[in-house]
Amino acid sequence: xxxxxxxxxxxxxxxxxxxxxxxxxxxxxxxxxxxxxxxxxxxxxxxxxxxxxxxxxxxxxxxxxxxxxxxxxxxxxxxxxxxxxxxxxxxxxxxxxxxxxxxxxxxxxxxxxxxxxxxxxxxxxxxxxxxxxxxxxxxxxxxxxxxxxxxxxxxxxxxxxxxxxxxxxxxxxxxxxxxxxxxxxxxxxxxxxxxxxxxxxxxxxxxxxxxxxxxxxxxxxxxxxxxxxxxxxxxxxxxxxxxxxxxxxxxxxxxxxxxxxxxxxxxxxxxxxxxxxxxxxxxxxxxxxxxxxxxxxxxxxxxxxxxxxxxxxxxxxxxxxxxxxxxxxxxxxxxxxxxxxxxxxxxxxxxxxxxxxxx
Numbered sequence: 011x012x013x014x015x016x017x018x019x020x021x022x023x024x025x026x027x028x029x030x031x032x033x034x035x036x037x038x039x040x041x042x043x044x045x046x047x048x049x050x051x052x053x054x055x056x057x058x059x060x061x062x063x064x065x066x067x068x069x070x071x072x073x074x075x076x077x078x079x080x081x082x083x084x085x086x087x088x089x090x091x092x093x094x095x096x097x098x099x100x101x102x103x104x105x106x107x108x109x110x111x112x113x114x115x116x117x118x119x120x121x122x123x124x125x126x127x128x129x130x131x132x133x134x135x136x137x138x139x140x141x142x143x144x145x146x147x148x149x150x151x152x153x154x155x156x157x158x159x160x161x162x163x164x165x166x167x168x169x170x171x172x173x174x175x176x177x178x179x180x181x182x183x184x185x186x187x188x189x190x191x192x193x194x195x196x197x198x199x200x201x202x203x204x205x206x207x208x209x210x211x212x213x214x215x216x217x218x219x220x221x222x223x224x225x226x227x228x229x230x231x232x233x234x235x236x237x238x239x240x241x242x243x244x245x246x247x248x249x250x251x252x253x254x255x256x257x258x259x260x261x262x263x264x265x266x267x268x269x270x271x272x273x274x275x276x277x278x279x280x281x282x283x284x285x286x287x288x289x290x291x292x293x294x295x296x297x298x299x300x301x302x303x304x305x306x307x308x309x310x311x312x313x314x315x316x317x318x319x320x321x322x323x324x325x326x327x328x329x330x331x332x333x334x335x336x337x338x339x340x341x342x343x344x345x346x347x348x349x350x351x352x353x354x355x356x357x358x359x360x361x362x363x364x365x366x367x368x369x
Contacts, residue, residue, distance in 0.1 A: 011069055011112070011274050016041045018067035020052060020101055021074030026116060026174070028181045029267035030071055037271065043067060053096035062104040069274060070105050070113040072098070072154075076147075080251065080331050082188040083144040094150035102157050106167055112278070113169040114270055115158050117151035119259075119296060119337050120144045121173060129300065129338040132173075132292040141332050155294050162279045163290060170273055170282060175298035175337050178356065179263025180363045184220050186241040191305060192260060192357075195250070195312050196364055201238060202248045203318045215368050246320045251328035254306030259298050259336050262351035262359070269297050272347045281345060296337035299349050311354070315361060 011017075017034060021027035022044035034042055043065050050061055052074055076093040083090060098115070105113045119130065124141035126134040135155075140148045151173075158169035178192045186194060197220070204213045210231065217225050217234070224237050235245075242249025273295075282293040303311075309322055342348075351359070 013038045014041055015068045016043060017069045017071065018065065019044045019071045019073060024073060025177055025179060025182050025263050026266055027073035029179060029263040030073060030270050033264065033267040033271055052100055053093055055100050058100040058104050062108040066108060068111045070101065070110050071270060072101050072113060072115045078188040079190045079194060080143050080329060083147055087146045091146035091150050094147060095153055098154040098157060102161065102169065106161050106165055111168060112274060114274055115154050115169060115171045117154060117171060117173045119173050119175050119335060120148045121151050124332050128334050129336040131338045132294055132296060132341060135292055143329055143331055159293050168279050170279055171294035172270065172273065172297050173294050174266050175259040175261050177261055177263050177266055178360055186222055191258065195309055196361060198243050198248050199312050199316050199318050201243050202320055203316050205245050206319060219368055247323050248320060249323045249325050250305065250309060251325055252305065252330040253326050254309065254324045255304055255333065256330045257302040257304050257334045257336065259302040260353055261298055261349060262356040265349045265351050266297060269347050277345055295342055296339055297342060298337040298339050300339040302336045303353065311357060315357060
């Protein structure tokens with residue numbers, strides 16, 4: 011990939027896509043193209059075809075997806091499978107038709123079976139049933155892996171699939187209904203701290219910048235307390251879904267961006283597998299840190315950082331999801347890449363960014 015190569019980022023405003031865009035610009039890539047959702051609906055086959063015919067990108071990073079936490083995945087099951095499969099089908103197929111030199115497809119480690127041996131090897135894919143709460147999203151991402159793999163084998167394309175662990179960083183989604191666990195905890199504990207010290211100015215500013223259903227600028231304090239209570243944020247206590255026992259792995263989004271550019275610049279599909287009995291499988295790559303932390307430990311880490319004095323209530327009537335989901339990164343390291351930002355440092359950077367957005 012040359013500095014003047016035309017690179018298309020699908021999903022450039024999202025958590026990963028924005029980090030990739032910034033990283034490419036810092037590295038001197040000046041021919042980057044993108045479209046907002048209002049400018050290009052990636053679920054529209056004909057609109058995607060027209061875009062590729064017009065722009066003719068040489069490299070494609072497919073970071074666009076419908077994503078969310080355990081609540082959103084479980085509620086909007088049809089949306090998650092439909093929208094993600096449509097996006098993937100359109101972008102991958104048009105990349106083939108237009109002769110794209112290399113495509114990077116971003117998935118998630120939720121593709122693996124709920125009872126996969128830990129840490130999870132790439133070879134665990136499709137060995138047993140998936141976790142129920144995110145099954146539609148996982149099936150969509152598995153389809154994307156197999157689509158890239160199949161196009162490579164049939165048409166000789168150079169499409170690479172990378173499966174990041176839980177990501178966090180600037181431009182994350184902090185919606186209290188649809189966000190992943192780490193941004194949800196950051197925001198809940200931040201608001202809990204504000205309630206603790208009666209800082210209504212900061213609470214209002216937070217709700218204006220990231221509105222929740224039922225809030226408007228004229229809401230009374232009593233109305234706001236009722237709204238926050240709906241999401242488990244109360245004076246002196248914060249409710250967290252599940253038992254707090256599940257362990258999760260987290261990767262700073264800018265590290266993920268660095269990994270993506272590393273693979274675009276240095277690796278091809280042929281580097282991703284060893285053929286066994288003339289069968290080519292499991293050509294995707296786990297992207298992670300190889301270390302994990304329990305949700306309870308994570309909540310306490312954030313509590314200490316923010317200085318919150320209240321208590322946590324773990325609502326065990328809500329689903330935990332898989333008890334452990336740690337990726338094996340031996341393949342990743344053998345290909346020459348390793349993360350650089352620790353969770354402690356990342357959470358500090360993350361909260362500082364969140365506060366800067368409220369100013």
